[in-house]
Amino acid sequence: MDSDYTKIMQDLQGDKEYQKEVHRIVEKEFNKIKNQYLQEFLNHPITQEIKGGIDATNTSGTLAGITNLYSFIGFDEGSDPIKPIEDLLEKSNYRIVFNNKALDSSIIFDIPTAVQIFEITPMPWAVGRSWARGIETGISGLGYYLKKIKNSRSGFGIQSSTNQVRPGTVFKNTKYISDLINKFSKDLKSLNKITA
Secondary structure, three states, X not given: OHHHHHHHHHHHHHHHXXXXXXXXXXXXXXXXXXXXXXXXXXXXXXXXXXXXXXXOOOOOOOOOOOOOHHHHHXXXXXXXXXXXXXXXXXXXXXXXXXXXXXXXXXXXXXXXXXXXXXXXXXXXXXXXXXXXXXXXXXXXXXXXXXXXOOOOOOOOEEEOOOOOOOOOOOOOOOOOHHHHHXXXXXXXXXXXXXXX
């Protein structure tokens, strides 16, 4: 009886040590990957250009240098369209599920989907449309864009509703949120190998 109890207690102690070690390793690796993708997002040319506000240059190459994304999309001057995405990525988390034997586990990740990010990035002038998705799929109207017009929403641009001032000029679609989230998710899933 005593030997059986001792064995059970030893097994439980071993299980606890295993779980503690798994938590330590996963937390370290998860935070490493999370921070990597946060930095990738913040350093992305699209993000950098938008954070540059109305004075930014079109370093992303999406607008043929005609204007910048902040003015073209029409963000309110002084607003920070990037912050909601950054905050959502910051909330990324995980939980470890141990089975009955305790020496086997899996990790469940809680990270934003591209769709969730599209939902919190509305176009200032188009209800139901996402500027972040538009970066990937295209935003129309560049040929009608008139820059250096004061008192517009962003301070430096409006679009002509009648005359196309730059025929043939189109927005250059660019990989952005979907690509980032796909890579983020793929790298996180590799952490399950740690607990296998």
